[in-house]
Each structure stands twice: as structure tokens, then as C-alpha cells.
Amino acid sequence: MIPLHSDQVMSAATRKIVVLPGDGIGPEIIAEGRRVLDAVVDSHGLDLTVEEHVFGGAAYDAHGSPLPEMTLDACRAADALLLGAIGGPQYDKAPRELRPERGLLGLRSELGLFANLRPAMLYPELSAASSLKPDLVAGLDIMILRELTGGIYFGGPRGIEVRNGVRTGFNTMVYDENEIQRIAVRGFELCRARHPDGGARLCSVDKANVLEVSELWREVVTAVATDYPDVELSHMYVDNAAMQLVRAPKQFDVIVTGNLFGDLLSDAAAMLTGSIGMLPSASLDKAGKGLYEPVHGSAPDIAGQGIANPLATILSVAMMLRYTLGETGAADAIEAAVSQVISAGVRTADITTPGESSVSTHDMGQAVLDALNS
Numbered sequence: 418m419i420p421l422h423s424d425q426v427m428s429a430a431t432r433k434i435v436v437l438p439g440d441g442i443g444p445e446i447i448a449e450g451r452r453v454l455d456a457v458v459d460s461h462g463l464d465l466t467v468e469e470h471v472f473g474g475a476a477y478d479a480h481g482s483p484l485p486e487m488t489l490d491a492c493r494a495a496d497a498l499l500l501g502a503i504g505g506p507q508y509d510k511a512p513r514e515l516r517p518e519r520g521l522l523g524l525r526s527e528l529g530l531f532a533n534l535r536p537a538m539l540y541p542e543l544s545a546a547s548s549l550k551p552d553l554v555a556g557l558d559i560m561i562l563r564e565l566t567g568g569i570y571f572g573g574p575r576g577i578e579v580r581n582g583v584r585t586g587f588n589t590m591v592y593d594e595n596e597i598q599r600i601a602v603r604g605f606e607l608c609r610a611r612h613p614d615g616g617a618r619l620c621s622v623d624k625a626n627v628l629e630v631s632e633l634w635r636e637v638v639t640a641v642a643t644d645y646p647d648v649e650l651s652h653m654y655v656d657n658a659a660m661q662l663v664r665a666p667k668q669f670d671v672i673v674t675g676n677l678f679g680d681l682l683s684d685a686a687a688m689l690t691g692s693i694g695m696l697p698s699a700s701l702d703k704a705g706k707g708l709y710e711p712v713h714g715s716a717p718d719i720a721g722q723g724i725a726n727p728l729a730t731i732l733s734v735a736m737m738l739r740y741t742l743g744e745t746g747a748a749d750a751i752e753a754a755v756s757q758v759i760s761a762g763v764r765t766a767d768i769t770t771p772g773e774s775s776v777s778t779h780d781m782g783q784a785v786l787d788a789l790n791s
């Protein structure tokens with residue numbers, strides 16, 4: 418695998434990683450992610466500094482804000498960020514603008530993290546965990562690229578007002594051609610990175626039969642495609658894409674889509690794998706700086722019990738090494754170690770089948786470390 422843009426790979430100077438453990442199971446899974454990162458720093462001779470900062474509910478408790486200025490400054494100065502998870506029921510009554518989720522939205526927009534990469538992959542040994550038939554999903558390896566800072570979630574005008582005596586809610590789905598172009602370029606580059614020897618396929622998902630914003634989306638993505646003759650481009654309406662994802666998900670390679678459609682499709686794709694504790698994600702800015710985090714939340718129901726699955730976090734470390742730091746060898750080594758551990762039948766409780774025994778968060782981390790050293 419190669420990084421998204423060769424000119425975006427950080428130089429050989431010391432790179433700075435900021436780690437944000439967050440809330441709930443966040444600190445438990447991050448501890449294992451850090452152990453694995455430390456191991457590849459040693460084994461691959463990487464020049465990285467790692468700093469931990471308080472974020473989310475933990476930061477609200479300590480400093481009265483989910484994203485304190487000190488944390489934000491450190492994140493701005495970092496090359497890459499590794500986040501555990503944030504949130505919890507204890508913050509439901511906090512003022513809306515001080516809730517942990519606001520900290521995360523604030524961080525994404527402050528850092529201009531517009532490209533959200535969500536791989537959905539399923540190790541053949543775990544295919545029984547999917548709600549689909551094993552042969553439809555075994556070995557699934559698709560990537561959904563969602564535009565994260567535009568579209569209907571951010572567009573104006575928006576609001577609720579009384580029109581002709583009737584309360585009316587409204588939002589605006591808006592994309593300009595520059596926003597579409599930059600996410601399309603990311604999609605094509607991602608395809609190339611996944612298939613350096615050719616055979617890459619990009620499916621752009623829209624609703625161009627109904628929405629003008631999608632008409633422009635399709636036009637711009639098609640124009641960008643002329644720079645990537647090695648990538649096969651197709652277009653699909655979002656309703657069909659939702660059907661195809663649950664009918665025959667392995668037909669896809671990379672899907673690129675807007676914020677709303679990507680939100681829905683990436684959650685559906687995550688569920689295809691049946692194991693939310695296994696899925697990493699990345700949110701990248703224009704220069705390739707990224708926030709890496711597991712797809713799941715802070716799992717307050719199991720926090721503190723030492724039973725959370727740390728593999729999504731460990732695989733997020735691998736994505737960080739691959740996509741921001743350009744350390745392909747270290748990323749490959751971690752992914753191979755995780756495959757080895759899964760093949761060997763090591764399971765945390767969330768990925769066991771009836772009758773199988775499970776290991777703790779720490780033991781799963783240790784199993785990956787042992788595989789790395791073997």
C-alpha cells in the first residue's frame with residue numbers, strides 16, 4: 418500500500434502524535450493502541466513523539482469544556498491524532514454546547530477534516546457475526562469515503578419557523594464545485610492507494626435523478642475522473658446503493674459520497690460486519706493530517722470492566738501509520754498481526770460465538786503484541 422499522496426507524507430523529521438483517550442472505554446482501548454504503537458516505533462525505528470491530552474466528557478469534568486484550548490492547540494500542532502471515544506449518559510444534562518459530542522464536532526471543523534474514511538472489512542473467520550449469509554460477506558473489504566464538513570448538515574438556510582400559520586422545518590443541501598472536487602480527488606487517490614497495480618473501482622453515490630446538488634456532484638466527479646484513467650468510475654443512486662450494500666456488498670471497492678448519504682451508508686456497511694469493535698476510521702484534512710478513531714462510541718455499558726475489544730483502535734493506529742505517516746511497513750505489520758490473532762481464535766466477548774471463550778482488553782492487546790514479535 419502507498420500513502421494517498423506521495424507529497425503529503427510527513428518528512429522524516431520527528432512526527433507528533435496527540436492521543437485523546439476520552440471517555441468510557443476510551444482509556445482502556447487507547448492503552449492497548451499505545452502499546453502497539455510503541456512496539457512498532459521500536460521495531461521499525463520510527464521517529465515519533467506521543468502526547469496525551471484530555472478531551473470530551475473527561476475534559477468537561479476537568480476544565481468545563483469538552484475541547485479545552487490547550488488540547489486544541491496541541492491538536493493543531495500535531496501531525497496525527499488518535500482518539501478513543503467520547504460521551505456518556507452522565508453528560509446528557511450538560512448544556513448542549515458543552516457536551517462531549519460538541520468537542521468532537523468542534524475538533525473536526527477546527528482542523529478542516531473533510532474526508533472521512535470508513536473501511537468495512539470482515540475477517541473470514543468472523544463471518545458468522547454478520548446478519549448476512551457468510552458467503553456474501555466473508556472477506557469483505559470495502560471503503561466508504563464520506564464528505565464530512567459540508568452538505569445538508571451544515572447548509573443554510575436552516576431552521577424551524579411558522580409559515581402560513583404552520584410550523585415548518587427546513588434544511589439546505591449545498592455543495593460547491595470545489596468541495597465536490599476535493600472529495601472526488603481523495604476518492605480517486607484512495608482507489609489508487611488500495612490498488613497500486615491497477616483494478617481500482619470508485620462508485621460515486623448521489624441522488625442526481627431528483628436533486629440539483631447531486632447533478633452538480635455527478636458532473637464534477639465525472640470531470641475529475643479524466644485525471645484518473647486507471648480507476649474505473651461508476652455512479653449509483655443512493656437508494657440503489659443502500660439495496661446493493663445489503664444484497665451483494667462485495668461488488669464495491671471504494672464508495673465516495675456526500676455527508677448525509679455517507680452517514681447512512683457507512684453505518685449500514687459497519688453493521689454488515691456484525692462487529693463494531695473491529696472497525697477503524699480516519700478523518701483527513703487537505704494536507705493529509707488525520708484524526709484516527711474506532712467507529713464505535715464510548716460503550717458506557719461495559720466501561721471499566723476490561724472487556725472492550727481494542728482491535729478497532731489498534732487498526733486505527735495502522736491507518737494512521739499508512740495514511741498520514743506513510744509508514745506502510747509498520748501499518749502492514751499491525752494488520753498482519755491482527756489477522757494472525759483472529760485466525761488463532763483469540764476473541765473478546767463481542768466477537769465470540771456461543772461456546773467460545775473470551776479474553777480481556779489487555780490480553781487481546783498482548784496477543785497482537787506477541788504476534789508482532791513472532
Ligand code: NAD
Nearest residue numbers: 502503504505506694713714715716717718719725726767
Ligand atoms: P457504542 O458504540 O458506544 O455502543 C454500542 C454497543 O456496542 C454497546 O453495546 C457497546 O457495549 C458495544 N461496543 C462498542 N464498542 C465496543 C468495543 N470496542 N468492544 C466491545 N463492545 C463494544 O454506541 P452507543 O451506546 O450508542 O453510544 C455510547 C456513547 O458513545 C454515547 O454517549 C454516544 O454519543 C457516544 N459515541 C461516541 C462516538 C465517538 O466517540 N466518535 C461515536 C458514537 C457514539
